[in-house]
Amino acid sequence: MDGIIETISSFAASEPAIYYLIIGIIGAAVLAAVINLGAMYIVWLEVKLLGDFSARYGPNRVGGRWGLLQIIADAIKLFTKEDTIPKKADKPVYVWAVLVACIAVMLVAAAIPFGALYINGTNYPLVVANMDISAFYVEAALSLMAIGTFMAGYGSNNKYSLLGAFRGIARMISYEVPMGVCVISVAVMAHSLNLAEIAQNQSLWYAFAQPIGFAVFLVALITDLGRIPFDQSEAEEELICGYNTEYGGIRWGLLYFQEYNVMLLGSVILALLFLGGWNGPIIPLPILSTISPLIWMFMKVVIILWFLIWTRSALLRLRIDQVTDMGWKVLLPLSIVNLAWAVAVGSYFA
Amino acid sequence: MAGEPMAVDYYIPLIIFMIVGAIVPIAAMAAIKIIAPLRPSRRKQSTYEGGLAPIRDAKIQYSVQYYLFAIVFVIFDVEVLFLYPWIYVYANKAMQQFMVFGFMNYAVFEMLLFIVVLLVGLIYAVKKEALRWV
Numbered sequence: 001m002d003g004i005i006e007t008i009s010s011f012a013a014s015e016p017a018i019y020y021l022i023i024g025i026i027g028a029a030v031l032a033a034v035i036n037l038g039a040m041y042i043v044w045l046e047v048k049l050l051g052d053f054s055a056r057y058g059p060n061r062v063g064g065r066w067g068l069l070q071i072i073a074d075a076i077k078l079f080t081k082e083d084t085i086p087k088k089a090d091k092p093v094y095v096w097a098v099l100v101a102c103i104a105v106m107l108v109a110a111a112i113p114f115g116a117l118y119i120n121g122t123n124y125p126l127v128v129a130n131m132d133i134s135a136f137y138v139e140a141a142l143s144l145m146a147i148g149t150f151m152a153g154y155g156s157n158n159k160y161s162l163l164g165a166f167r168g169i170a171r172m173i174s175y176e177v178p179m180g181v182c183v184i185s186v187a188v189m190a191h192s193l194n195l196a197e198i199a200q201n202q203s204l205w206y207a208f209a210q211p212i213g214f215a216v217f218l219v220a221l222i223t224d225l226g227r228i229p230f231d232q233s234e235a236e237e238e239l240i241c242g243y244n245t246e247y248g249g250i251r252w253g254l255l256y257f258q259e260y261n262v263m264l265l266g267s268v269i270l271a272l273l274f275l276g277g278w279n280g281p282i283i284p285l286p287i288l289s290t291i292s293p294l295i296w297m298f299m300k301v302v303i304i305l306w307f308l309i310w311t312r313s314a315l316l317r318l319r320i321d322q323v324t325d326m327g328w329k330v331l332l333p334l335s336i337v338n339l340a341w342a343v344a345v346g347s348y349f350a
Numbered sequence: 351m352a353g354e355p356m357a358v359d360y361y362i363p364l365i366i367f368m369i370v371g372a373i374v375p376i377a378a379m380a381a382i383k384i385i386a387p388l389r390p391s392r393r394k395q396s397t398y399e400g401g402l403a404p405i406r407d408a409k410i411q412y413s414v415q416y417y418l419f420a421i422v423f424v425i426f427d428v429e430v431l432f433l434y435p436w437i438y439v440y441a442n443k444a445m446q447q448f449m450v451f452g453f454m455n456y457a458v459f460e461m462l463l464f465i466v467v468l469l470v471g472l473i474y475a476v477k478k479e480a481l482r483w484v
Contacts, residue, residue: 024366158397
């Protein structure tokens, strides 16, 4: 095992460009499969849990008692639907919106450490582009998603879509600033902007070290993901389906699917920044000890996903003016208070 | 290890990820050209508007209040952008020796001034109702 790591690291040092090219190709193939499969089963989990929360069965026909293959049946249905592009739509913008959303998700995924491998007393983070500023980069790439949804709403040339797109952008810009300040508060405590280092250095979870920051970041994250109580850009009862009203078939499927991809990535980011990442007791068994950081990470992500689905079924949608007001007048001052707190007590955690 | 990889090398995987991210939707859209039926009609291709024929174009002029929002956002986003490089100054050991008033880190003091000025701006924007949704 030591020999392999030695060989890899010496190769990375001598031929960095080729090394990162190979890492990129392997990582892209693996992550594209893992994220999309993960998102598929988040859709399944959501439908199933929403069923449970409202005392229904949820999917229970296709693929056994748990309806495990329901999502694949849905995908087949979407692929065989007629592809209708409205005559009045701005066709290039309408088509490219899906592409922008998909690219944004992959760009976020490139810099996120999804876990680590524990080999000989060291954690090796599993990340493709382990850049020094990955926390900043991830936040920047995450907001590219908003451009995709705005393109979808604007290109559809539909009044509901346009309203949804405008609302989506207003909501995004109201919560982007508090979210950024919370990421900075974490970086102040961790003395690093590298997500892998931030996760690695958390002896005490930052959710406990800076509770205000955790609360603000959680609200801002739910807003960024566009989930109830902050789904004003889709708001079924007001705007039909918001920015994706005019989409159908697999185009709609991909756009909808990207929301779940982002939900998965957002949960991973939350776990890394505030919930200790992959830190946890190492299981003293031969193979399990190597992957035990991955197991902890997986458990945290599933709990966060469960929480996000729970809030969706428990809460009601807010009005858009309430949402923007809360972003500017409550969360932004709170996030700055949290930054001051992080600076004041940060030296004790460094 | 012989040497640290250059910063640019970290960004090579991003290009591959962009390509892969683009392949998925392009492949899906190529697949529906083959699989999906295609029977277009005028009714199907009309814009949806509650079942009626759409009234006028959707490209409306939006309220100017909306753009005030955008301007305030730009100001505060630049604030956040300035905070990111500030972390590196703050975390720098050599920088922590400089003290203001005997107890406050110099980098912290600088950023405190910056944020106070921006908070005054935020209060002004709120009082001017620049952040009211219409």
